[in-house]
Amino acid sequence: MADSVKSLASAHDLDLVAMAATGGRVAFGELVRRHSSPVRALLRRLGADGATADDVAQDAFLAAFEQIAEFRGEGTFQAWVKRIAARLYVKRWRRQARRDALADVGQDAPPPPPGEAGHADRIDLDEALKSLSEAERLCVSLCYGAGLSHAEAAAALNTPLGTVKSHVKRGLDKLRQRLAPGRDFGASDRQAPEGKVNG
Template sequence: MNETSALEKNLIARALAQQDARAFGELVKLHQSRVRNFLRKMARDEALADDIAQDSFMLAWKKLHTFSGQGSFIGWLLKIAYNTFLQSKRKSGRYDEVLQQLGHQPADEATSVNAEAITDLDKYLAILSEQERAIMTLSYACGLSHREVSDTANLPLGTVKSLIARSKEKIRAKFQIQHHQHQ
């Protein structure tokens, strides 16, 4: 899943070496749905997530020269998206207050709101802290390895592993899901 295809490698090389905006546009097309889906899970607001995704891709174009080829390109993009999301959240300190005024439910109440209308994943993620939600989304929804999640979130590998374990336990406890060991 995280394998870099020959097409992607070619596009990265063209975008880097020749500042080829068209090649970068193709890279965006390849990865925009994963980046947008990640941001939608984080922001819980489709329009805001799409705005942040747009900002993330513009920033990625400006910072393309910093992509070293270490790790996956999608991991690099998701790191930019995550940092852009955090920056956006810091800038709008009144974010939750404004959403409440517009009639949106705060995160804590999301689990009691029309459970049929949201997917199981959204329901499970709603009970987690922002950091736990980011880690779980990067790992499970985006398919990054624990090492890539560690790089993306700027957290030690051990912290990522314990956040994942703690998040799973929170979800199991809240939704009374039995843990089955596969052996």
């Protein structure tokens, strides 16, 4: 038994997928062990809290196991399961947004304030993503974190393709500015306040 577990740990993802496709739950468990952290990290970047990221990641791996025969190996297994997780999160996010909209009928709630940068010389990507609007963060994370094309992200969000492209461009521009080495927060923030889009 120990030898089979050791051989699974050294097996390639595609071999594990083939075993899982024939009902190999232990092989699929190895795929989950390998890729659950990156999937949860993506969901956190999309805006999920820890518990939600865990729930959606679990749902994504269950869906992946049920659909394992559909995986063709044209990309990595991790990218495939990340796309599943991203789509599940977007569905959940849209349901919650509808519930919130019904609860807040007639109220125009402002977006949450961007995260404070403080005086740190370096800002990590997660903090920088928090400074984007919710739409920009979702679009950037879907396209660059989950590997969806602009068209796939537009379909997942039920948003026009041009809108997704605009959100991605603005989001990436903000991230580049925010993550630029040696950035002087005081001077540039006075010229272009956080959360405002020029043009």
